[in-house]
Amino acid sequence: MNPRISYIAANTFREAVRDRVLYNLIAFALLLVGAAILVGQISIDIERLVVINLGLTAVSLFGMLIAIFIGIGLVSKEIEKRTLYTMLSRPVRRWEFIIGKFFGLAGTLVVNTFFMAVGVFAALLYVSHHLQRPDAWLLVALYFIILQFLMITAIALLFSSFSSPLLSAVFAFSLFVIGNFAEDLRGFAAMAKGLTRWLATGAAYVLPNFSALNVISSVAHGEAVSRQLVFYNSVYALFYAALALCGAVLIFERRDLK
Amino acid sequence: MKPARRTTIIASVLLIACLSGVVFTLGRVDRLRSGASLQEILYISSPKVLKRLSLGYEGLLADVYWTRAVQYFGNKHRGYVENYRLLAPLLEITTYLDPHLMVAYEYGANFLAPRPPLGAGMPERAVQLVESGIRANPDSWKLYNSLGFIYYFEFKDYGKAAEAFNTGSKISGAHPFMKIVAANMAQHAGDFGMARMLWTTTFESTNDKQIKYNAVAHLRALKVEEDVTNLEKLVSLYQETTGHVPAHLSDFVSAGILPGIPVDPTGHPYKVMPDGTIQVRNPDDFPFITKGLPPGYQPLALDFSKMKLETPR
Numbered sequence: 001m002n003p004r005i006s007y008i009a010a011n012t013f014r015e016a017v018r019d020r021v022l023y024n025l026i027a028f029a030l031l032l033v034g035a036a037i038l039v040g041q042i043s044i045d046i047e048r049l050v051v052i053n054l055g056l057t058a059v060s061l062f063g064m065l066i067a068i069f070i071g072i073g074l075v076s077k078e079i080e081k082r083t084l085y086t087m088l089s090r091p092v093r094r095w096e097f098i099i100g101k102f103f104g105l106a107g108t109l110v111v112n113t114f115f116m117a118v119g120v121f122a123a124l125l126y127v128s129h130h131l132q133r134p135d136a137w138l139l140v141a142l143y144f145i146i147l148q149f150l151m152i153t154a155i156a157l158l159f160s161s162f163s164s165p166l167l168s169a170v171f172a173f174s175l176f177v178i179g180n181f182a183e184d185l186r187g188f189a190a191m192a193k194g195l196t197r198w199l200a201t202g203a204a205y206v207l208p209n210f211s212a213l214n215v216i217s218s219v220a221h222g223e224a225v226s227r228q229l230v231f232y233n234s235v236y237a238l239f240y241a242a243l244a245l246c247g248a249v250l251i252f253e254r255r256d257l258k
Numbered sequence: 259m260k261p262a263r264r265t266t267i268i269a270s271v272l273l274i275a276c277l278s279g280v281v282f283t284l285g286r287v288d289r290l291r292s293g294a295s296l297q298e299i300l301y302i303s304s305p306k307v308l309k310r311l312s313l314g315y316e317g318l319l320a321d322v323y324w325t326r327a328v329q330y331f332g333n334k335h336r337g338y339v340e341n342y343r344l345l346a347p348l349l350e351i352t353t354y355l356d357p358h359l360m361v362a363y364e365y366g367a368n369f370l371a372p373r374p375p376l377g378a379g380m381p382e383r384a385v386q387l388v389e390s391g392i393r394a395n396p397d398s399w400k401l402y403n404s405l406g407f408i409y410y411f412e413f414k415d416y417g418k419a420a421e422a423f424n425t426g427s428k429i430s431g432a433h434p435f436m437k438i439v440a441a442n443m444a445q446h447a448g449d450f451g452m453a454r455m456l457w458t459t460t461f462e463s464t465n466d467k468q469i470k471y472n473a474v475a476h477l478r479a480l481k482v483e484e485d486v487t488n489l490e491k492l493v494s495l496y497q498e499t500t501g502h503v504p505a506h507l508s509d510f511v512s513a514g515i516l517p518g519i520p521v522d523p524t525g526h527p528y529k530v531m532p533d534g535t536i537q538v539r540n541p542d543d544f545p546f547i548t549k550g551l552p553p554g555y556q557p558l559a560l561d562f563s564k565m566k567l568e569t570p571r
Contacts (some may be wrong), residue, residue, distance in 0.1 A: 044328050044365055045468075049321055057315045059319075210314065215314075216314075216315065217317035253485070
């Protein structure tokens, strides 16, 4: 990787850690342990399912929130503190700054997810006393969650490159919600006619599709995930993240920073 | 005292006072609102809407709704309430959100089917629930077993029960008893032996403690009902021969009819009543019996805590 991008990424990672982002791991651990104990007492026969569902949902939601709330401040914070000007006065290109920020936050989220995944497997071991072969599919669900993070980080950076932090948060969160309805949107498009059909179909393809990347429910029941889905989801997420990053670079390159 | 320290002390005291105030007032508010009214609300009754609102995390929401259904049933059951209005919708939401949550079909049918106070008295809804489970999980023989149970015990529709057991027995991995039950159903439907076979195989084919306790309770009830039926026949024979009802079961032993005084599965001897009927000493020990009960007896809520996990002989 370009050394300037690596340097910016490493600094972004360090900054996130200094911002005590990884403190969420403590809340996560408490949530998992508390839920495992509580559900064992108040429900019937779903301790294992709750640990998986709650664990993976928490990994996903905590990560999404970190991606959105840190992602939206990545550019604006540097402008506010005027550190961006120092950086850009050196031989650092604007696109390198955006890409470096992206990798820095993505790295933070991967580390965060790794520790949370360790927590999920530890809780599962505590509840079931042993791990089973189908539990390996949880790794695929975690991989898909990381793919979602890459997409939402790129989206947050895209909005951060031209908008205020508050509006960026609103836009990014809205896209996250809409992204979970992407398949419905495609269904509406199929039912519509004429121009509406074209517009709805266009929107369905331009908006991110997060629903295909959510396999938590099925892996909780030990169902296998097909290799093709893993492959196409990986390619889709990488294309989408790259698309959003290209948009962010294009806007940021033209942005008047005076 | 330094002003900063004084502020800390005052703020700490105020914090504790306010927390106590919050707890006290919330307690008062809860007393004003009845517990039932708080639980009888299903804010969103459409499973489809809930699935959309879950933003893809429907598995976790299904777990929440399953826990809510268990709590709802448990609270109603403990309170001897006969109206389980929300139970079926809660189970339908749960299984729509997670169609593979087998526990919701199996236990849910057990909550719905039996007559109150043991269940909600909605065997039709139980059948609907299990059938929807079969549609979503066609490879689960256990759901056919649940369906057969409902038809057998709640509807006494032995033909449909046999059909359910037979279909389930053809699924790969089905417990061998499914085939035996299906084969024997036509000849022995309604027999104590058939019912005993169903509950014994349920006991043996599960690792779940609650299901095991339930099976044991049913087996004990079957033993009592069989004993009571047989003893009442003996009493009427005795009455025909001697012209009076035996005062005690030891009269049978003295007359050489029985080798010893018959006891229920908890070891207590049965009682002969002046009208010739037979009763158990402690009806509360047998939540599922329909015979051998004192007139007007209301069964208690199920409590398996004192039961041993042994199948009665």
